[in-house]
Amino acid sequence: MKKNNIKLMQGNEACVEGALAAGMRFYGGYPITPSTEIAEGSAQKLPKVGGKFIQMEDEIAGMAATIGAALTGVKAMTATSGPGFSLKQENIGYAAIAEIPCVIVNVQRHGPSTGLPTSPSQGDVMQAKWGTHGDHPVIAISPSSVKEAFDLTVRCFNLAEKYRTPVILLLDEIVGHMREGIAIPDPSELEIIDRKKPSKDDKNYLAYKVEEGEIVPAMAGFGDGHRYHVTGLVHDESGFPTNSNEIADVLCTRIMKKVEDHVDDIVAYEEFHMEDAEVVVLSYGGTARSAKSAVKKAREKGLKVGMFRPITIWPFPEKQVKEFAKNVKGIIVAELNYGQLVLEVERVVKGSADIFHIGKVDGEIITPNEILSKIEEVI
Amino acid sequence: MSKQMELRLTGSGGQGLILGGIILAEAAIMDGKNAIQSQSYGPEARGGASKAEVIISNEEIDFPKVQTADLLLSLTQVACDKYVDLIGQEGLLLVDSSVTVPENTNAGEVIQIPILETASEVIGKPMVANIIAIGAINALLNIVSKESLEAAVLNRVPKGTEELNKSALAEGYKLGVRR
Numbered sequence: 001m002k003k004n005n006i007k008l009m010q011g012n013e014a015c016v017e018g019a020l021a022a023g024m025r026f027y028g029g030y031p032i033t034p035s036t037e038i039a040e041g042s043a044q045k046l047p048k049v050g051g052k053f054i055q056m057e058d059e060i061a062g063m064a065a066t067i068g069a070a071l072t073g074v075k076a077m078t079a080t081s082g083p084g085f086s087l088k089q090e091n092i093g094y095a096a097i098a099e100i101p102c103v104i105v106n107v108q109r110h111g112p113s114t115g116l117p118t119s120p121s122q123g124d125v126m127q128a129k130w131g132t133h134g135d136h137p138v139i140a141i142s143p144s145s146v147k148e149a150f151d152l153t154v155r156c157f158n159l160a161e162k163y164r165t166p167v168i169l170l171l172d173e174i175v176g177h178m179r180e181g182i183a184i185p186d187p188s189e190l191e192i193i194d195r196k197k198p199s200k201d202d203k204n205y206l207a208y209k210v211e212e213g214e215i216v217p218a219m220a221g222f223g224d225g226h227r228y229h230v231t232g233l234v235h236d237e238s239g240f241p242t243n244s245n246e247i248a249d250v251l252c253t254r255i256m257k258k259v260e261d262h263v264d265d266i267v268a269y270e271e272f273h274m275e276d277a278e279v280v281v282l283s284y285g286g287t288a289r290s291a292k293s294a295v296k297k298a299r300e301k302g303l304k305v306g307m308f309r310p311i312t313i314w315p316f317p318e319k320q321v322k323e324f325a326k327n328v329k330g331i332i333v334a335e336l337n338y339g340q341l342v343l344e345v346e347r348v349v350k351g352s353a354d355i356f357h358i359g360k361v362d363g364e365i366i367t368p369n370e371i372l373s374k375i376e377e378v379i
Numbered sequence: 380m381s382k383q384m385e386l387r388l389t390g391s392g393g394q395g396l397i398l399g400g401i402i403l404a405e406a407a408i409m410d411g412k413n414a415i416q417s418q419s420y421g422p423e424a425r426g427g428a429s430k431a432e433v434i435i436s437n438e439e440i441d442f443p444k445v446q447t448a449d450l451l452l453s454l455t456q457v458a459c460d461k462y463v464d465l466i467g468q469e470g471l472l473l474v475d476s477s478v479t480v481p482e483n484t485n486a487g488e489v490i491q492i493p494i495l496e497t498a499s500e501v502i503g504k505p506m507v508a509n510i511i512a513i514g515a516i517n518a519l520l521n522i523v524s525k526e527s528l529e530a531a532v533l534n535r536v537p538k539g540t541e542e543l544n545k546s547a548l549a550e551g552y553k554l555g556v557r558r
Contacts, residue, residue, distance in 0.1 A: 174443065
């Protein structure tokens with residue numbers, strides 16, 4: 001028996017640890033399988049660090065409370081699964097236009113509707129991008145391991161604070177409920193980003209004015225001494241609503257651009273055996289583990305196969321996929337749905353490589369052998 | 380232990396098999412190995428067929444689910460009937476004595492031991508069946524070190540039940556001795 005600091009932990013538990021390490025001090029939500037451990041863990045641990053946990057009457061209220069708490073200056077999170085993610089959409093749009101940093105965890109389960117509650121899925125990929133109405137910036141990140149559930153939750157908070165936008169952690173039941181070893185990093189090893197606040201005596205503070213050299217407006221917390229207005233309507237720099245088409249254009253373009261112009265800062269991905277790959281398996285989240293295993297098996301057979309794993313689903317690693325697509329025969333997109341991210345791959349690749357899809361909607365996960373068979377078929 | 384060991388523990392919801400799986404995985408981690416534990420269950424909190432899976436390996440584990448079980452434990456008939464086809468040809472089918480082993484199983488070896496009866500009659504607590512089971516499994520397959528398994532059990536069981544669980548583990552080791 002060796003002494004080590006590795007703990008066996010669920011993805012959902014690691015998400016809570018990551019949130020606390022990032023500085024989460026508020027959780028508002030409504031528990032739902034397979035995300036419930038995130039609510040349980042937050043309820044147990046937040047009071048011990050001076051934070052608050054509130055179980056709201058439903059997911060809509062959970063999202064609203066998360067937004068409200070974030071406005072007071074704390075880092076706030078909610079977690080849910082498909083049915084709850086649907087309910088949260090309206091308020092996610094509110095957070096997008098009002099530029100309220102917060103983290104929404106969606107531990108994806110089978111759907112539509114209540115589907116198979118305990119079975120995994122990756123069916124909310126497009127909903128993460130288009131679930132709320134109107135054009136809005138989206139950052140969605142998908143972990144493949146328990147360690148990543150920790151690291152990427154920290155990253156979600158950092159991106160939310162830096163870009164003042166709701167950030168979605170797209171977990172899936174595979175990673176959320178899987179237990180594996182994780183060494184929780186020492187807090188001193190973590191980069192933690194906090195939102196920029198205005199100085200308390202800034203008499204000219206405008207809540208939605210972007211200062212020179214900044215990406216987003218400085219954000220005063222309610223109770224910090226500044227008065228301002230928050231609304232889901234189009235608003236001017238003071239935060240009050242306006243019908244001006246000009247201001248609408250400036251605001252709506254600015255919130256899109258703040259993410260679009262910083263794609264290189266936001267986008268993350270993993271490449272595995274890509275150097276000489278003729279066929280690439282593109283996969284993400286829990287399914288990427290099957291893809292990696294399949295690629296290892298294919299390499300043992302001497303097949304030139306690689307894996308590309310988007311860690312950031314939105315924004316999609318467009319530049320990278322476009323680039324490698326020029327040099328490969330085929331791309332196999334493996335995802336636990338009827339065909340979602342494959343649409344984005346097709347859009348980006350524009351016919352420069354053949355695209356194949358492996359999807360599943362029976363509630364079972366995609367196995368390495370299923371991917372391997374496809375590799376052997378297309379190579 | 381060979382390179383990778385894949386275990387499937389099945390029974391009825393509430394028998395503590397997920398905890399049993401967690402304990403085996405934690406013991407493996409204490410031994411410096413990689414381990415993944417997962418489960419599948421229905422919507423019900425008790426009853427039904429429950430399945431806990433553990434993969435222990437000296438290498439990185441990619442696919443987190445058991446593909447060809449080296450061991451299938453079944454504590455109930457329902458679970459045995461449901462999962463018996465998922466065992467590998469060299470796998471060990473370990474069932475409680477109350478379970479009738481289905482004919483024409485592929486299992487390389489079948490062992491029946493009185494896990495549930497030992498829990499209720501010898502220890503006097505049906506709830507320790509899971510601990511007896513993991514003791515028996517470790518005696519049969521030598522997956523983790525004895526000291527790590529005991530430490531992992533003691534880390535996970537409620538305070539005040541340490542001696543009870545140590546006895547359960549010891550009974551499990553006795554049941555797992557090949558005769």
